[in-house]
Structure formats: C-alpha cells, structure tokens
Amino acid sequence: MNQAYIDNVMERLQAKVDRMIEQIGSKCPHVAKEDGKYDDTPSHAWTSAFWPGLLWIMHDVTGKKQYRDAAWDWDADIEQWFAKALVGPGQGLHHDVGFQFLPTAVIKHTLTGDEDGLRRGLEAANFLTGRFNLAGGFIRAWNMDRIGWAIVDCMMNLSLLFWASDVSKDPRFKQIAIAHANTALEHFVRPDGSTNHIVVFDPETGKVVEALGGQGFAPQSAWSRGASWAIYGFANTYRYTGDIRYLEAAKRVAHFFLASLPDDHVPHWDFRADHLESEPRDSSAGAIAASGLLEIMNHVPEAEARFYLDSAKKILHSLTENYATWDQPEHEAILLHGTGNKPAGMNIDVSLIYGDYYYVEAFAKLSGWKHRIF
Numbered sequence: 359m360n361q362a363y364i365d366n367v368m369e370r371l372q373a374k375v376d377r378m379i380e381q382i383g384s385k386c387p388h389v390a391k392e393d394g395k396y397d398d399t400p401s402h403a404w405t406s407a408f409w410p411g412l413l414w415i416m417h418d419v420t421g422k423k424q425y426r427d428a429a430w431d432w433d434a435d436i437e438q439w440f441a442k443a444l445v446g447p448g449q450g451l452h453h454d455v456g457f458q459f460l461p462t463a464v465i466k467h468t469l470t471g472d473e474d475g476l477r478r479g480l481e482a483a484n485f486l487t488g489r490f491n492l493a494g495g496f497i498r499a500w501n502m503d504r505i506g507w508a509i510v511d512c513m514m515n516l517s518l519l520f521w522a523s524d525v526s527k528d529p530r531f532k533q534i535a536i537a538h539a540n541t542a543l544e545h546f547v548r549p550d551g552s553t554n555h556i557v558v559f560d561p562e563t564g565k566v567v568e569a570l571g572g573q574g575f576a577p578q579s580a581w582s583r584g585a586s587w588a589i590y591g592f593a594n595t596y597r598y599t600g601d602i603r604y605l606e607a608a609k610r611v612a613h614f615f616l617a618s619l620p621d622d623h624v625p626h627w628d629f630r631a632d633h634l635e636s637e638p639r640d641s642s643a644g645a646i647a648a649s650g651l652l653e654i655m656n657h658v659p660e661a662e663a664r665f666y667l668d669s670a671k672k673i674l675h676s677l678t679e680n681y682a683t684w685d686q687p688e689h690e691a692i693l694l695h696g697t698g699n700k701p702a703g704m705n706i707d708v709s710l711i712y713g714d715y716y717y718v719e720a721f722a723k724l725s726g727w728k729h730r731i732f
C-alpha cells in the first residue's frame with residue numbers, strides 16, 4: 359500500500375462521509391443491517407461518540423468546516439445523561455465515558471479551545487475515577503449488580519484520565535489509570551498473548567473470583583475485539599507513562615492477534631471459536647487493531663516499526679478491497695461484516711459505527727494526522 363493508495367482512500371472517504379452527513383442527519387448511529395441504514399440509538403449508549411469522532415478527524419485532516427459543524431453539538435447531547443437516573447441492563451453512563459467524551463468534548467477542546475468541551479471532559483474524568491474499586495485496583499464495568507466486574511475494553515477509557523491529569527495538573531486521574539492498567543496487565547493478558555474479556559473480582563476484598571467469556575466464545579477463548587482493545591489500550595498507556603511493561607503487553611497481544619488472522623487478514627469474531635472457518639468475521643476488530651498497531655509503531659525501533667506498519671496496512675488493504683461499501687452509495691456505513699455480540703445473538707455480520715471510526719482513524723494516521731483522540 360503506497361502513498362497514492364492512501365491518498366486515494368482519503369479522497370474516497372471524503373466523498374463517502376459527505377454523503378453520510380446527509381444520510382445520518384441527526385441520528386446517533388450504532389448498527390446498520392441488511393437495509394444499509396444506520397439505526398438511531400439513545401446517546402447514553404457507549405457507541406454514541408464514534409460518529410462525531412469520525413467527523414472531528416475529517417475536520418482536522420481536511421480543515422473543512424462542514425465536518426466540524428456536524429460534530430459540534432454532540433458533547434452537550436451526551437452530557438445530559440449525567441443528570442438522568444437510568445436503570446436496567448445497558449442503561450446509563452458507565453465506564454465507557456472515555457469512548458464517549460474523548461471523541462467529542464476532549465477533541466473539541468483540543469482543536470478549538472472550547473471551554474465547555476474542557477469542562478465536560480473533566481466531568482467525565484471525575485465520573486470515571488468515581489468507579490474505581492480500591493481493593494481490587496480496577497475501574498468497574500457497567501452498572502446494576504455487576505459490582506466487581508472489570509473488562510478489557512476499559513483499557514481504551516484510560517486516555518481520558520491521562521488527559522485529565524495533563525490539563526488539570528492533578529495526578530489523581532493518572533494514578534487511577536495506572537492502577538487499573540496494572541490490574542489488567544496481571545489478570546487480563548494471558549502468557550500466550552490472548553486476553554480475557556471479563557474478570558470478576560470480589561468487590562470487598564479485591565480477590566479474583568473468575569474470568570467470564572463475555573462477548574467471546576468461552577472463558578478461555580480469544581474474543582478478537584477484546585484483543586484489539588488490549589493492543590491499542592496498552593500502547594496508549596505506554597505513550598502516557600513510558601513504562602515498558604505496557605508496550606511489551608501491547609506487543610504480546612499484537613503478536614497473538616496477527617498470528618491468529620486468516621488469509622485475508624481480517625479476524626473472525628473469536629480466534630478460538632469452534633468450527634472457525636464458518637464463523638463470522640469482525641471487521642471492527644481488524645480496524646481497531648490496525649489503528650493500535652500504528653500506535654505501537656511509534657514507540658519501537660525503525661526495523662521493528664516496519665513490521666507493525668506492514669501488518670496494519672495488510673489489514674487496512676483487505677478492509678478497503680473486500681469489506682467496504684464503495685460500490686453501494688446508498689449504504690450509510692463504510693465497512694461491512696462486523697460482529698457486535700455473537701454469544702448474545704446481537705449484531706452479527708453487520709456494519710458497526712466503531713468499525714467505521716477506527717478505519718477512518720487508521721487511514722488518517724497513515725496520511726499524517728498528528729492529533730490523537732485515544
């Protein structure tokens with residue numbers, strides 16, 4: 359994949375995203391199924407910020423105002439949920455406020471100096487620190503009765519805490535991020551580089567109770583998107599701390615991930631599902647991992663960096679050639695063949711807004727984008 363190819367994809371993405379702005383309108387997109395139309399989820403969902411985040415990247419890369427205008431109001435929209443008590447599974451803000459405020463409030467403040475973005479980013483960071491369990495050293499996942507649960511995905515939320523310490527000069531935020539990362543290092547990354555999705559701790563003593571399969575096939579299987587969150591999240595934690603253990607963890611998971619890929623470089627939803635050949639792919643896991651590999655690349659010597667760059671490019675080339683909707687202008691998504699939650703029977707072989715986001719983010723990185731959202 360040479361520079362001309364990357365430039366061409368960025369040009370095609372501009373045309374595609376211009377069209378998506380018309381098609382998506384005021385919707386809060388998460389999933390697009392066979393009809394090619396994105397759904398409209400309530401903005402407390404963990405996925406609510408990927409569309410505005412994608413727009414902020416397009417604005418930063420192109421300088422075009424239409425992307426900024428379409429992204430502008432989203433942090434105010436999501437902020438309203440802090441004031442609403444929501445009960446029931448899947449309801450309300452939780453550990454994923456990093457996924458929701460980094461691609462909205464924080465990048466908005468970074469790019470424009472907007473004071474409300476700063477305030478909302480810090481509000482989200484305060485909320486996230488309040489979810490820390492001191493006995494177990496983890497940020498608890500979700501709401502309701504899952505009091506001692508922690509998940510690998512949460513590694514991606516830590517950037518919010520590192521950012522908050524940077525802007526406030528208050529180390530409490532990063533201290534909690536580091537404590538959570540250390541727990542994840544010990545209990546989520548297995549010796550072979552595969553990862554647990556959920557680890558349940560006793561919330562009083564902090565002792566490990568069990569690991570659960572969660573969105574993966576089984577407790578000891580290897581959910582591919584969980585691996586991609588670990589690759590990217592540990593690489594970010596290294597960027598913020600300089601602690602080599604996190605970079606080594608990111609590399610270990612990356613090597614497992616890359617060694618487990620099928621011939622077309624786009625992962626099945628779980629690398630250890632039975633009868634793997636007939637299982638669906640998860641294009642979002644491929645896009646997230648590619649963007650994470652491009653982060654690792656920045657922190658290793660040149661000879662090693664080539665490996666991570668080439669590996670990311672192979673995934674992105676396959677996504678571009680075999681998984682994208684270029685020839686379906688009415689389709690509102692960029693990527694096909696994502697898998698949200700196979701064990702729950704939810705969102706299998708669909709388009710996922712976070713797949714689109716990380717695909718755009720990875721190509722933006724390849725074309726020289728220097729700001730970071732995560």
Ligand code: GLY
Binds near residue numbers: 404511583
């Ligand atoms: N953070 C939830 C997921 O990856 O599905």
